[in-house]
Amino acid sequence: MGEDSVRRLPQGERGRRRVALILEAAEQELAESGYEQFTTNAVAARAGISIGSIYQFFPNKEALVQALAARYHETIRKLYDDLFSGLPKGQPLARTVDYLIDPLVGYNARNRAFQALFCPILVPLRMSGAVAQVRSEVISRVHGIFADRRPDLPPESRSICVLISVHAVEALLPLATDGEGEVKQDVVREIKRLLLAYLEPILGNA
Amino acid sequence: MGEDSVRRLPQGERGRRRVALILEAAEQELAESGYEQFTTNAVAARAGISIGSIYQFFPNKEALVQALAARYHETIRKLYDDLFSGLPKGQPLARTVDYLIDPLVGYNARNRAFQALFCPILVPLRMSGAVAQVRSEVISRVHGIFADRRPDLPPESRSICVLISVHAVEALLPLATDGEGEVKQDVVREIKRLLLAYLEPILGNA
Amino acid sequence: MGEDSVRRLPQGERGRRRVALILEAAEQELAESGYEQFTTNAVAARAGISIGSIYQFFPNKEALVQALAARYHETIRKLYDDLFSGLPKGQPLARTVDYLIDPLVGYNARNRAFQALFCPILVPLRMSGAVAQVRSEVISRVHGIFADRRPDLPPESRSICVLISVHAVEALLPLATDGEGEVKQDVVREIKRLLLAYLEPILGNA
Amino acid sequence: MGEDSVRRLPQGERGRRRVALILEAAEQELAESGYEQFTTNAVAARAGISIGSIYQFFPNKEALVQALAARYHETIRKLYDDLFSGLPKGQPLARTVDYLIDPLVGYNARNRAFQALFCPILVPLRMSGAVAQVRSEVISRVHGIFADRRPDLPPESRSICVLISVHAVEALLPLATDGEGEVKQDVVREIKRLLLAYLEPILGNA
DNA sequence: GATGAATGAGGATTCATTCAT
DNA sequence: AATGAATGAATCCTCATTCAT
Numbered sequence: 001m002g003e004d005s006v007r008r009l010p011q012g013e014r015g016r017r018r019v020a021l022i023l024e025a026a027e028q029e030l031a032e033s034g035y036e037q038f039t040t041n042a043v044a045a046r047a048g049i050s051i052g053s054i055y056q057f058f059p060n061k062e063a064l065v066q067a068l069a070a071r072y073h074e075t076i077r078k079l080y081d082d083l084f085s086g087l088p089k090g091q092p093l094a095r096t097v098d099y100l101i102d103p104l105v106g107y108n109a110r111n112r113a114f115q116a117l118f119c120p121i122l123v124p125l126r127m128s129g130a131v132a133q134v135r136s137e138v139i140s141r142v143h144g145i146f147a148d149r150r151p152d153l154p155p156e157s158r159s160i161c162v163l164i165s166v167h168a169v170e171a172l173l174p175l176a177t178d179g180e181g182e183v184k185q186d187v188v189r190e191i192k193r194l195l196l197a198y199l200e201p202i203l204g205n206a
Numbered sequence: 207m208g209e210d211s212v213r214r215l216p217q218g219e220r221g222r223r224r225v226a227l228i229l230e231a232a233e234q235e236l237a238e239s240g241y242e243q244f245t246t247n248a249v250a251a252r253a254g255i256s257i258g259s260i261y262q263f264f265p266n267k268e269a270l271v272q273a274l275a276a277r278y279h280e281t282i283r284k285l286y287d288d289l290f291s292g293l294p295k296g297q298p299l300a301r302t303v304d305y306l307i308d309p310l311v312g313y314n315a316r317n318r319a320f321q322a323l324f325c326p327i328l329v330p331l332r333m334s335g336a337v338a339q340v341r342s343e344v345i346s347r348v349h350g351i352f353a354d355r356r357p358d359l360p361p362e363s364r365s366i367c368v369l370i371s372v373h374a375v376e377a378l379l380p381l382a383t384d385g386e387g388e389v390k391q392d393v394v395r396e397i398k399r400l401l402l403a404y405l406e407p408i409l410g411n412a
Numbered sequence: 413m414g415e416d417s418v419r420r421l422p423q424g425e426r427g428r429r430r431v432a433l434i435l436e437a438a439e440q441e442l443a444e445s446g447y448e449q450f451t452t453n454a455v456a457a458r459a460g461i462s463i464g465s466i467y468q469f470f471p472n473k474e475a476l477v478q479a480l481a482a483r484y485h486e487t488i489r490k491l492y493d494d495l496f497s498g499l500p501k502g503q504p505l506a507r508t509v510d511y512l513i514d515p516l517v518g519y520n521a522r523n524r525a526f527q528a529l530f531c532p533i534l535v536p537l538r539m540s541g542a543v544a545q546v547r548s549e550v551i552s553r554v555h556g557i558f559a560d561r562r563p564d565l566p567p568e569s570r571s572i573c574v575l576i577s578v579h580a581v582e583a584l585l586p587l588a589t590d591g592e593g594e595v596k597q598d599v600v601r602e603i604k605r606l607l608l609a610y611l612e613p614i615l616g617n618a
Numbered sequence: 619m620g621e622d623s624v625r626r627l628p629q630g631e632r633g634r635r636r637v638a639l640i641l642e643a644a645e646q647e648l649a650e651s652g653y654e655q656f657t658t659n660a661v662a663a664r665a666g667i668s669i670g671s672i673y674q675f676f677p678n679k680e681a682l683v684q685a686l687a688a689r690y691h692e693t694i695r696k697l698y699d700d701l702f703s704g705l706p707k708g709q710p711l712a713r714t715v716d717y718l719i720d721p722l723v724g725y726n727a728r729n730r731a732f733q734a735l736f737c738p739i740l741v742p743l744r745m746s747g748a749v750a751q752v753r754s755e756v757i758s759r760v761h762g763i764f765a766d767r768r769p770d771l772p773p774e775s776r777s778i779c780v781l782i783s784v785h786a787v788e789a790l791l792p793l794a795t796d797g798e799g800e801v802k803q804d805v806v807r808e809i810k811r812l813l814l815a816y817l818e819p820i821l822g823n824a
Numbered sequence: 825g826a827t828g829a830a831t832g833a834g835g836a837t838t839c840a841t842t843c844a845t
Numbered sequence: 846a847a848t849g850a851a852t853g854a855a856t857c858c859t860c861a862t863t864c865a866t
Contacts (some may be wrong), residue, residue, distance in 0.1 A: 014829080035241075040857065050831045055858065160396050164378060168400065171377030172370060190366050194374065197403040220846095245839060256848045257841085267840060426850080447653075451835060462852045467837065572808050576790060580812065583789030584782060602778050606786065609815040632825095657860060668827045669862085679861060831863075838856075845848080 019057050019067075021047050026068050031113040040064070065117075072114050073134050079107055084141045089148070093205050096145070097192050101169070105188050108173045109181045115174050139166055149203045161202060165195065225263050225273075227253050232274050237319040246270070271323075278320050279340050285313055290347045295354070299411050302351070303398050307375070311394055314379040315387045321380050345372055355409045367408060371401060431469050431479075433459050438480050443525040452476070477529070484526050485546050491519055496553045501560070505617050508557070509604050513581070517600050520585040521593045527586050551578055561615045573614060577607060637675050637685075639665050644686050649731040658682070683735075690732050691752050697725055702759045707766070711823050714763070715810050719787070723806055726791045727799045733792050757784055767821045779820060783813065 025047035029038050040061050044051040058064040083103060087096070108114065142162045146153065169191065176187040231253035235244050246267050250257040264270040289309060293302070314320065348368045352359065375397065382393040437459035441450050452473050456463040470476040495515060499508070520526065554574045558565065581603065588599040643665035647656050658679050662669040676682045701721060705714070726732065760780045764771065787809065794805040 012829095018829090039855085041855095051858080052831055052860085053829075056829065059858095061857065160392055163381065164393070164396050164400055167378055167381060168374050172373055175369065175373060186366055187370070190370050194370055194400070194404045197407060198400045201403060246841085247839070250849095258843085258848050259846085261841070262846070265841095424850095430850085452837085453835070463836090464838085464852055465850075468850065471837095473836065572804060575793065576805070576808050576812055579790055579793055580786050584785055587781065587785055598778055599782070602782050606782055606812070606816045609819065610812045613815065658862085659860070662828095670827050670864085671825085673862070674825070677862095827864105827866085829863105829865095831861100833859105833861095835859080836857090838854105840852100840854095842850105842852075843848105844850095 015057070018049075018053065021049070022054055022057065022064070023068055023071055026064055027111075027113045030068070030116055035116070038065075068113070069117055072111065072117065075111070076107065076114075076134060077137065079103060080138060080141060084144075087145070090206075093149075093200060093203055094192075094196055097195055097199075101188065101192055101195070104169070104173060105176050105183055109177045109183055112177075112181065135166065139163065142166060146203065149206075153202070161199075165199065168198075169195065221263070224255070224259065227255070228260055228263065228270070229274055229277055232270060233317075233319045236274070236323065274319075275323055278317065278323065281317070282313065282320075282340060283343065285309060286344060286347060290350075293351070296412075299355075299406060299409055300398075300402055303401055303405075307394065307398055307401070310375065311379060311382050311389055315383045315389055318387070341372065345369065348372060352409065355412075359408070367405075371405065374404075375401065427469070430461075430465065433461070434466055434469065434476070435480055435483055438476055439523070439525045442480070442528055447528070480525070481529055484523065484529065487523070488519065488526075488546060489549065491515060492550060492553060496556075499557070502618075505561075505612060505615055506604075506608055509607055509611075513600065513604055513607070516581065516585060517588050517595055521589045521595055524589075524593065547578065551575065554578060558615065561618075565614070573611075577611065580610075581607065633675070636667070636671065639667070640672055640675065640682070641686055641689055644682055645729075645731045648686070648735065686731075687735055690729065690735065693729070694725065694732075694752060695755065697721060698756060698759060702762075705763070708824075711767075711818060711821055712810075712814055715813055715817075719806065719810055719813070722787065723791060723794050723801055727795045727801055730799070753784065757781065760784060764821065767824075771820070779817075783817065786816075787813065 022043065026038070026043045029043050029046055033042065040054055041051055043064070044054050047054075054064065058067060083100060088099065091099075139162055142165065143158065146158050146162060150158075172187075172191045172194070176184050176191060178184060228249065232244075232249045235249050235252055239248065246260055247257055249270070250260050253260075260270065264273060289306060294305065297305075345368050348371065349364065352364050352368060356364075378393075378397045378400070382390050382397060384390060434455065438450070438455045441455050441458055445454065452466055453463055455476070456466050459466075466476065470479060495512060500511065503511070551574055554577065555570065558570050558574060562570075584599075584603045584606070588596050588603060590596060640661065644656075644661045647661050647664055651660065658672055659669055661682070662672050665672075672682065676685060701718060706717065709717070757780050760783065761776065764776050764780060768776075790805075790809045790812070794802050794809060796802060
C-alpha cells in the first residue's frame with residue numbers, strides 16, 4: 001500500500017480534488033450497486049469523468065480498491081486517534097462506553113461502504129493488510145484502556161476479552177444504521193448495554 | 207429464490223449425487239479461491255465434470271450461488287430444528303446457552319464458506335433473500351425462548367434484544383475457529399460469557 | 413515455444429482444422445493489412461469465427477504470433493530437410509544452385525507473410541528465437557555443402573561466405589515474387605547468377 | 619508524404635532545434651525499445667518535453683514516423699549526392715565499389731533505427747512512399763554508373779542487375795555492424811567481393 | 825509557445841451461456 | 846444425459862489526440 005497504489009501523487013489542488021472525486025464515486029458505487037457492479041467504467045460514469053482519468057491516478061482497478069481501503073484506514077485511524085487521545089480518565093465505565101460508541105456509530109452511518117469493503121469474502125484475496133492493521137491498532141488501544149482499569153488482569157484473558165469486544169461492536173454497529181444513514185438510537189442503547197454487561201464484571205464500574 | 211433456482215429437481219439418485227458434487231465443488235472454490243476466482247468453469251473443473259453439466263441442473267451462475275445459500279439454509283435449519291425441538295425446558299440460562307452455542311460452533315467449523323457467502327458486500331445483490339430468511343427463522347425461535355422465560359416482557363424490547371444476540375453470536379462464531387477447523391475453546395467460553403452477561407439481567411438465571 | 417504457446421493441444425481433427433484456420437487468417441491479415449491492423453479481433457473476423465475461439469487455442473496474442481512463426485519454422489525446416497537430404501552429389505555448382513533456389517522461390521511465393529513476420533523491427537522483441545534457430549540450421553547445412561566441396565577451406569572464411577550467401581538469398585527472394593504470388597523468372601535467374609558468381613571462385617564449378 | 623507531415627515548418631532556430639530533439643528521441647525509442655513501445659508519450663518522455671509539444675510540430679503519430687523516414691531520406695540522399703557527384707571516373711570497378719560501400723557501411727553503423735524503420739512489415743502500410751523514393755533515386759544513379767560503363771547494355775537487363783545489386787547491398791550492410799556500431803571489416807570485404815564478382819562479368823573491370 | 829490533465833475509441837482478454845455431437 | 850467447443854457481451858486498460866491553463 002503506497003508504493004504503487006497511486007500512479008502519480010497529485011500535487012496540485014486540482015489533482016487532489018480529482019482523486020477525492022473518484023474515491024467518492026467508487027465508494028457510492030460499492031455501497032449502492034455492490035461489488036459485482038463495481039467496474040472502472042461504472043465508477044468513471046458516476047464520477048462524471050472519463051475512464052482514462054481514473055487510470056491517470058490509479059494504475060489499475062485493484063489499486064483503486066486499495067486506495068479506498070486505505071482511505072478508510074486513514075479516516076478511522078484519525079477518529080481513533082482523536083477518541084483515544086481525549087479519553088477522559090477516572091470516569092465510570094458507562095461514560096467511557098458512551099464516549100467511544102457514539103462516534104463510531106456516527107462513522108458507520110456516514111461511511112456506508114466501509115463494512116462492505118472489509119467483508120470476509122474479499123479479505124483473503126486482497127484486503128487483509130488494511131483490515132488487519134486497523135484492527136490490530138484498535139485492539140492495542142483498547143488493551144491500553146483495559147490495562148489502565150485493571151492492571152492486575154493476566155494479559156491472556158485480557159486479550160480474548162478485547163478481541164471479543166472489538167469484534168462484537170464492529171459487527172453490531174451496522175445494525176444501528178438504516179439504509180439511509182439514520183441512526184437507530186434504541187439499537188445503539190442496546191449495543192452499549194451488551195458491552196457494559198460483558199465488561200463490568202471484569203473491569204468494574206468505577 | 208426457489209422458483210427457478212434449480213432447473214429440474216433431480217429425481218434419480220444419480221442426479222441428486224451430481225447436484226451435491228457440484229455444490230461441494232462450489233463451496234470449496236468459494237472457501238479456497240475466493241469470490242473473484244469463483245467462475246462456473248472453475249467449479250466444473252474442480253468437480254471434475256463438464257461445464258454443460260452444471261447448466262443441466264442450474265439455469266445460471268446466480269442460481270448456483272443461490273442453491274449454495276439454500277443448502278446452508280437447509281442444513282442450518284435442520285440444526286436449529288433439532289436444537290430447538292429438543293430444547294430442555296426449565297434449565298438454568300447458562301445450560302441453555304451451552305446447549306445452543308456448542309453445536310453452532312461446530313457448524314461454523316465444518317462449513318467454512320458459510321460466513322463468506324453471507325458477507326455484506328454480496329447481500330444487497332442477491333443474498334438478502336436467503337440470509338434474511340435464515341435469520342428471521344432463527345430470530346423467531348429465539349423469540350420463542352425469550353417468551354417462554356419472560357412472557358411479561360414487552361415485544362419491542364424483546365425484539366431488539368434477540369436481534370443483538372443473534373447478530374453478536376453470528377459475528378463472533380468465526381473467531382472460535384482457526385483456519386483449519388479446530389475449535390478454540392477459550393474463545394467459545396468467552397462468547398458464552400458475553401451472551402450470559404447480556405441476557406441474565408433480562409431473562410433471569412433460572 | 414511450445415510449453416504454453418498453445419493452450420490446448422487440439423487432438424481432434426476438428427480442433428486441428430480450427431487452429432489451421434486461425435493461423436491462415438492471421439497470416440493473411442499480416443500479409444494484407446500489415447502489423448498495425450493485426451488485432452485478435454481482425455484475425456477472428458477474417459477467420460469467420462468468434463474472438464473467444466482464438467483464446468480457446470492461444471492464451472494471448474503473443475502466442476498466436478509465436479505459433480505463426482513456429483509454423484513457418486516448421487514448414488521451412490521441412491523444406492530444407494527434403495532439399496538437403498536429397499541433395500545430388502557431384503553436380504556442377506550451377507545445378508546445385510538451381511536445385512536449392514527454385515524451391516525457395518516457390519516457398520516465398522506461397523507464404524507471403526513469412527518475410528513480414530521476421531522483419532528486424534520485431535525481431536529484438538519476440539522473434540529472435542525462431543528466426544535465429546531457422547537461420548542457424550540453414551547455415552549449418554550450407555556449411556556442410558561447402559565443406560563437401562572444399563574441405564581444405566579454413567572454417568572462418570567459410571563461415572563468412574555462408575553467412576553472406578544465406579542472407580543475400582533471403583533478402584533477394586521477395587524480389588522474385590510480385591504481389592500476387594507470381595514468380596518473376598528473370599529475377600530468379602539473376603539471383604542465381606549473383607550467387608554463382610560469388611561462389612564459383614571459392615567452391616569451383618565441378 | 620510532405621503535404622501534412624509537418625504542421626508548421628519551424629522558422630525560428632528554437633523550433634528547428636525542437637523538431638530535431640523530437641526526431642532524435644523517436645529514433646532512439648525505435649532503436650532501443652522497438653516498435654511496440656513506440657508511443658508518442660514515450661517519445662515525449664525521452665525527449666524531456668511535453669506530449670503537447672510534439673503535436674505542435676506533428677499533426678499525428680503517423681506524421682512523426684514519416685518525418686523520421688524523411689530525415690533518413692534526406693541524410694542518405696545527401697550522402698548519395700556527395701558520393702555520386704564526386705564519383706571518380708575511369709577507375710577500376712573495385713575502386714568504385716570501395717568508394718561507394720565504405721561510406722554506406724559507416725552510415726548504417728551510425729543510424730541504427732534506419733533498417734528497423736524500413737522493414738517490410740511496415741512497408742505496405744506507410745513506408746512505401748519514403749522507401750520507394752529513396753530506392754528509386756539510388757537505383758537511377760546506379761543506373762547512371764552502369765550506363766557510363768556499358769552504354770551498350772539493353773536497359774531491361776541493366777535494370778534487373780541494378781535492382782539486385784542495390785537490394786543485396788542494402789540487406790547485407792547490417793551484417794557488417796555489430797550491436798554497438800562497430801564495423802566488422804572482414805564482412806565488409808566479403809560484401810565487396812560479392813558485388814564485384816556479380817558485376818565484373820557485366821561491367822568489366824576497367 | 826509549452827504544458828500535461830482529460831478524453832474516449834479501440835484493443836486484449838474473460839467468462840457466462842448455448843448447442844451440436 | 847453428458848460433453849466441451851463456440852459464442853460474444855462485457856471488462857480492464859492503453860494511448861493518440863485535444864484544449865484549457
